[in-house]
Amino acid sequence: MTPETTPPGGATASTSERLIESTRELLWERGYVGTSPKAILRRANAGQGSMYHHFSGKPDLALAAIRRTAGEMRAEVARLLDGPGTALDRVGAYLRRERDTLKGCPVGRLTQDPDVMADPALRAPVDETFDWLRNRLAEVLAEGRERGELDAELDPAVTAASVVAVVQGGYVLARAAGSPAAFDQAVTGVLALIAGHAATGSR
Template sequence: MYSGGVSTAERLIESTRALLWERGYVGTSPKAILERAGAGQGSMYHHFKGKPDLALAAIRRTAEEMRATAEGVLGGPGTPYERIAAYLRRERDVLRGCPVGRLTMDPGVSASDELRAPVDETLDWLRGRIAGIVEEGQRQGEFAPGLDAAEVAAAVVATVQGGYVLARASGSPAAFDAGVRGLLALLAP
């Protein structure tokens, strides 16, 4: 699975990221991490203090990746509405769910302030970034001045995260797509 040039610590982080997305924190055992990483039994404890420390590194990396992906779209070309629409319509593996959003429902993550922090920070950043775009659109006359930018941003994030849940429940991305179309219709200039 990994080439010889990838460090053991890197393999452990990437394996943990994948397992957290697939199984969550509670369902990810150190043994599964080591097997997926192709690492020896003492490797985790050589590079990390234990499963929580390794999970924190993996969650931080996933959160950073999500921010970079979102910023690539939200900071791209177009009007504020077009950038929000591009974010909502960007390519996603809808049936797998959001690797950050799914962690909010994991009891092992929600019970730990340290593990939950990068998740909260990322969702806060996303809401703030979208609110800034809405405010930009208000200044340009694209969005109604009476809109509450923070509430619109919360609705955008809720549409995406709720869309993942509805799509997974139905086994089809159609529910996600319907939520996106509905929100965009409400936001249309």
């Protein structure tokens, strides 16, 4: 939600909402150090001092922004992984979901920010999100193995970790190449590897 956005119901976004959304955008674009209070206030179209009226300071506001970004990502991924189809269908839906590939993962990019990683409070939502993602993917793959969709040789936990690594690495390759093709190729590759474990009757 940008400062100009009007949420459902027609009411103008509150100052605290604009501050959080502006901080989310700036963290994604510039990182923690580059997200200055002045830049946040300018983007949020908020008056000087409003940050400290709603939050104790930049770290508190950044934490609220990171938690929201992580929460939205988890909700979207859960919707896809909890959807219909085989385990491969559901993992494929997650891997093929619409992304701003060249901009990178809004949560994953935080792992490259030394200031975020050095602060236990700011780092916690990032760690929790990736832990949740690996575990949920492993659960889906385990379900597929139990249903006979995937063969017994597939290791759900190892495969889930590989899927997450491919996605995050795919973002890096795409940004380096300036093209989403590298990401798409990585995703296609990991899906083919999982498909190679499809049980004979489900191929």
